Amino acid sequence: MKHEKAFFSKWEDLDQEKYLILDYYFESTIDPYVAAAHLCQEQSTAQWKRVDVDEDLRPQFGSKVIDLQVERQPETPSLPYQVETWEKLWGARVKIAYPIANFGPRIPNMLTAVGGEGVYYSPGIYAIKLHDIIFPHEYLEQFEGPKFGIEGLREWTGVYDRPFFLGVIKPNIGLAPEPFGELAYKSWMGGLDIAKDDELLCDTEWSPFAERTRVLGRLRKEAEEKTGKRCVYLANITDEVDKMVELHDIGVKNGADMLMINAMCTGLSAVRMVRKHTEVPLVAHFDFIAPFTKAPFYGVHSRVITKLQRLSGCDMVIFSGLGDRMKTPQNEVMENINSCTDDMGPIKKSLPIPAGSQWAGSFGPLYKMMGHRDFAVVPGRAVFGHPSGPTAGAISLHQGWEATAKGIPLEEYAKNHKELAQAIKQFTGKEIEQ
């Protein structure tokens, strides 16, 4: 193929409300202009005319390169196992306008266009990563997005002027509903906002969903009466997709007042299905996302998945945050936070939850990085493994945030706050004298 003009356009020459903008990095063994034209062809009008007809379907149905910058000329391929021999290599950033009418407001079909066979098997391109998707306003209007958004979440929970405190009930797997519920109850008594199921916990024989939500629904109301504040139970409805609406109904009836979905395990479209039906806020957990987001030169950038989870209707999005275990650069964490809260026209904001081995000491770095309070932490061990138990664990979170909000060093604040002192011991090994 030549450098086909039909697959190139100026952005200002297009009806911009009718196109997605796709932002890819790719590496090619061929002239990147030719490679980019191939990419457009493969992901849209692979064959643009009938054999015996004088026609050209590309102007209307072809995707179009609107910007191409050759950024690098790598000496060796970033993904060596995808290319055996080469004369010359190019690393390029390309922006492509994709005609929305090819698929419409359908998440699975959009995914096919932006991340399907055509994209990852394009001639001459051996490595490619989808970095971003920009959606026009008209397109976004055809999605529901989060039902509550951040403002709605604050009304739903009564949590204002500070981050939300979630806690993953642990032991995550293996407890029957009653002892599991007792742990949640203890955490609510310490002021935890939202006690949640682990992503691994589902509707099992040893913890049937109906029974679990009944127990925790009852206990959270008891805790609300005792504490005079809202206590939320976030139940995991991740299951076969033809079961999820039913689980929603059972959970909500029994008193679960938020629901979690492991979005890439069910598929984003299943999240959207539940969103159309839901009466309570929806929370996305980040399973099966790392496998295609962690390589810098291949796959999909995590911000795209965060955006799509928001578009699918998640009020909160949990993603990999700071810390050694998460192996996620700070700028990537920040990009995911921004994907939750950046303007998306008619689509409400999702609450960002940059997760991973959090505790009372996690507020400082997050607050400093973000500069605002519209986020949540979601520790497990820091609440439910706290040496004095879940009530003390929840208290330690409040103390950690108070210190951060007041600008008092954590260890200083811990001198008069024993639950925080215990948490510091638990997570850093350091003894704080009381």
Add this chain to the structure above:
Amino acid sequence: MKHEKAFFSKWEDLDQEKYLILDYYFESTIDPYVAAAHLCQEQSTAQWKRVDVDEDLRPQFGSKVIDLQVERQPETPSLPYQVETWEKLWGARVKIAYPIANFGPRIPNMLTAVGGEGVYYSPGIYAIKLHDIIFPHEYLEQFEGPKFGIEGLREWTGVYDRPFFLGVIKPNIGLAPEPFGELAYKSWMGGLDIAKDDELLCDTEWSPFAERTRVLGRLRKEAEEKTGKRCVYLANITDEVDKMVELHDIGVKNGADMLMINAMCTGLSAVRMVRKHTEVPLVAHFDFIAPFTKAPFYGVHSRVITKLQRLSGCDMVIFSGLGDRMKTPQNEVMENINSCTDDMGPIKKSLPIPAGSQWAGSFGPLYKMMGHRDFAVVPGRAVFGHPSGPTAGAISLHQGWEATAKGIPLEEYAKNHKELAQAIKQFTGKEIEQ
């Protein structure tokens, strides 16, 4: 963490019908025995006891290392961007027994366990790839699997003793149902078994699914009357998951007699949902699979996804096959073929379709590699871009297969078969004298 004995077991000491076997390769910056114990902990009982209770949930709910082989001591990390500093590196292959009762016969929850946060964010492991899952018989019995299987497909289509000839109707995008149907009709007249929608084609304004299936349903019956043989129309029902059962019903009523799903774009569980309902064979297309299968040291091996598509109920699985564009090593292609046809107890076989830029010349290498005829080819351009049109294109496939089956060199056979000669010219540039 120490090298915790609770996360290790001998396979023969376990109730083997109650466990999946997970086969991972990982690279660690820490002792691989400790790393493997961490991995089990993260993917199962992250915290295995309550703070104030003397208990241990690991024997019942913990996943267990049943084999660990240190294969390499890499000098530099395979995924350098995941690890900044190291003293020593290990590359290990580990087999883990995972207790099925943690999630039961639920695909999204199984995915969470085998490829969720716990697996890809395990301490000390900076690269990990899920290579295989072995399912016990009892577990497989809880899935439907393919409704037809290979034998059922042969009965459904009347295609015996040779590979199936599929063709992707092209132009794939942009044609209204009538001209689109005319192309399919021409291909059936040349003997194509199954004319199919492209994976990018869905229910759009310019080609509404109901109208398209009506037109092609009528035309395929006309073609059956004319040719006296079975002519199949494979319609793509990939859409939002709450729409797919309805599209199945519309399509089947209108005469579409196979249905396609871009399985990882809808989610595997949506495929299973359709499987429980379907009246016709289901076909999986390979979109959004490359992003997490192509890196050799990270993500998931493609054979796992092929197995899961079979488990979800796909009668045919299309995956990346031979050829430069597909960047897939021959052994990986063969592993995917075997994942379709290896014994899976009560689960029927899927027909393997190793795809990518195929034509009449593709039979030879595939047949030689596989040694049997239980496969399909799925060309687009070779049928619908054939210089003499789709009828000649379909004929060229028959000729290509005949030459292969008879052991006659393609160019030799082409001397008396002009459609094949034209195909050779189209794909290799070589003129064959008639």
